[in-house]
Every structure is written in C-alpha cells, then in structure tokens.
Amino acid sequence: MPPRARTAWFKTLGQLALVLAAALALGVVLGHPGLVLALAALGVVAWHYWKLRGVLLRLTARQRFEPSPGTGVWNELDRLLHRGQQEMREHKRRLIGMLRAYRAVADALPDAVVVVERNSQRIAWFNAAATALLGLRYPRDVDAALGERLQPLPVAHWLAAGRNAEPLTDAASPVDPDLRLSLRLIAYSEDLWLLVARDVSRLTRLEQMRRDFVANVSHELRTPLTVVHGYLEMLDPAEHPDWAPMLAEMQRQSQRMTQLVEDLLTLSRLEAQEALADEEVSMAPMLATLRREAEALSQKRHAISIEDAAGVDLWGSTKELHSAFSNLVSNAVRYTPAGGTIEIGLRRDADGGAVLSVRDSGFGIPAAHLPRITERFYRVSTSRSRESGGTGLGLAIVKHVLGLHQAWLEVESEVGRGSTFSCHFGAARVRSRQPQDTWSIA
16 A cells, blocks of 8 residues: 555544544543444444545546545545546547547558448448548448448458458449459458558559550561471471581570460460350360370370379360460479379369369479469579470469469479479369260370
C-alpha cells in the first residue's frame, strides 16, 4: 500500500476509534453505554454508506469531478478515482488520435481499402479511393452487402473462399470497364477482412503491348527463318567438305531459332486466352504418344517406362495438354545423361483428382532455382541448356496450359538424383474412362 493511502487508512481508523471512545464515555455518563455505543456505530456505518453512495453516483454519471479536500480514506479514494479518470481520458485521447491518423493514412492511399465483416460480408468502412475505383459512396454503402455493391464483379464466390482466395489480377472496375483492377483479400482478424483494390490499368496496357510485340516479331521472323532454313537444306556438304561443319552448325542454329519463334508464338497465344474449348482427352493414347516421342528423342540412350495407374481421362484441350506434357518429357530426355531412367505416370490423388508426373534421374535442380524455373528464358545452367537445344520457354508454356485447366505444376528435385514434375488436376477435370478407350501400353 502506498504511504499516502496507508496514512489515510490509519487516520480514518483513528477517527473511528475516537468516535467510539467518545460514545462509550457518553454512554457511561448517561448510564446506557451499550445503547449509546450501538447508536454511534450505526451513525458511523450510515456515514460511510453515504460516502459510498456519492462514489457510485460519480462513477455512474460519467462526469468529471474534482477530489474533495481532506486526508481521510474517502478523500484518498476520490483522489485515486480522479487520477484514474484522467489517465483513462488521456489514453482515450491517444487512441482517438491514432485512429484518426490511421484513417487519414488509409484515405491518402491510392489503393481502395474496404473493411468487410467476415460472417455477413457487409461493408464496415472504406477509404476515399474506394469511391473512385469501386464506386462505393458514404454513408449509402456502409453496412451494405459487398457482393451487391461491386456488381458486375464476380466476387461472391471469391469472397466465399476467404483466406484461400487467390488475388484477382485483372478485373474490370464497376465504375469504368476500361479501368482494370487487382483485388486482394486479406483476412487480418477472425471477424474482419480487408479488401484491397489497386489500379493496374497501366500495367495491363504495358503487358498487352509486350504480348503484341512478341507475337508480331515472332510472326515476322517466321518467313525469313523458313527461307534461310530452306536454302541451308539445299546446300550439299558433299560438294564442299570444308564447309560441312559450318553448314551443320548453321542448320542446327536455324532449327533452334525456328523452335524459339514457335514457342514464343505458342506462349503469346496462351497468354491471350482466358479459357479453352474443352473436350474429353483420352489419356491412354496420350501416354502412348508421349512414350513414342520420348523414345524418338532419346535414341535408346535412356530407359523409358509408362505407368497408367489412374484409369481415367481428363477434360480439357487435347492439343494444349499434349504440348505441356511433351515439353516435360523432352526436358527430362534432354537433361538426363545417357543410361538414366525416365518414368511417365498417371495416378489418382486423395481429393479425387489426377496427377501426371514425369520423373527422371538427371542432373537435378538446386533448391534456390525452383521458384523461378517457370519464368520465360530462365535457365539453371546456360551452357547446358544451349548444348541441349532448349529455348527456355518450355516450362512457361506448361505453367500457362495448366493454368487454363485450373491445374498446377509441382516440382521436386535434388541435385545429382533427378527431378519429378507433377501436373495436378482437380476432380472437376477427371472423367471415367470408357471401356473402348482402354489402351495397352507396352
């Protein structure tokens, strides 16, 4: 107990003792000591209850009060309550100041920020940028359903995903269809979510310009490359033995350049597509074709095996899926030394989907490179890639094809022990294989 409070406590006890002693003395004089002492005690209790009533009234009134002068225990209690009240008010002022500062910061942001109630998906608060980018108005849209206010944006299903919601990277603004937005949902608490919308119109235009440039340049390079390659084919190394090495190298580089142009055109076409015309993809003949391609590319330098343990077909684009799977198989052949093994397998997963995997016993990929191997032109080893004839676009094509099929690529690799590339397809992409579609893969 602090010294001041202890002093007030003992002073109050002393005053009580004096009152009772005086009452006892008066009772003795009057000949009724017990009665007078009892009346004095009741008076003391009544007085203390009166002081307690005053404290309760001050607490419930939520008004400022000045502590009464004096040094008794009730005066000390008044002083402590007054001090606590002042500290609480100061703390409240600081919190309000911080809240206003955070709101000012949020209002100054160029990105739209919307606080959403998790359970009801209603708008709790939004900043000024949300009006310009999302068309929200204050106070009309406060406590309104977010999905209704952001029409025609398809956000209802997106919001239902909650913490697992993937960012919407290119969505039209409800205010202006030419305004492109990137939407991200942040579950920062159990009860509230944060919706952040960013204007990516300029980035979208730049990306479209890049795609158009790559597609146009690749298309224009096709004709001269075809002419050059045709004339090189017409030259007979037997007529000029000294030119044979140079002609062979020129033909090889011409073919590599042609393949690079074709891959760039394929990638540009995939990037321009938002969806594919789906059909039933028969996986038994697809696996047989992949095996023939692997054997033709390997020239008996590797042991190639096929395992069809799933017994299902896929729903998607046969052409695009073959392009993706063929890229994985050709990469496995290119980067596996002679005498190695290549295993191509199709199996079911625990969620009812299907997984096509290509496993090799090649050089392997260091862990530091794994996050970037699907980037276009990214090479783990530049010299090895050039020797193998790769364009650096194969895995980028695989990633885009799988994305159009709502699938994803998983890579497991260990240096010196090989790699496994697995294409995961959801249950919605799996179809039961018909009896007539059963193939025998030797």
